Amino acid sequence: MPTLSAPTGADQAEKNHNILLQNRSIVVGILKKLSITPAAPAELKGTFVEKNHTLLIGNGKALAKIAAKLGVK
Numbered sequence: 001m002p003t004l005s006a007p008t009g010a011d012q013a014e015k016n017h018n019i020l021l022q023n024r025s026i027v028v029g030i031l032k033k034l035s036i037t038p039a040a041p042a043e044l045k046g047t048f049v050e051k052n053h054t055l056l057i058g059n060g061k062a063l064a065k066i067a068a069k070l071g072v073k
Helices: 009-033 048-070
Strands: none
Touching: 009 048
16 A cells, blocks of 8 residues: 655645646736736746745735725725
């Protein structure tokens, strides 16, 4: 029987990166539906941890724009 092992930190960071990229696509779609111009995508460079940090900040800023447009405080 094969042994299951937990993903390494690098494996998990890459999985998180793919999820964050999918989230970015969804957020951009919502921005467009609300007639909000999405910001230009930030340059993703460095490790997956650094790229993920950049994506988290960008997604957060985009969500703040969506909340403002919808009147969420």
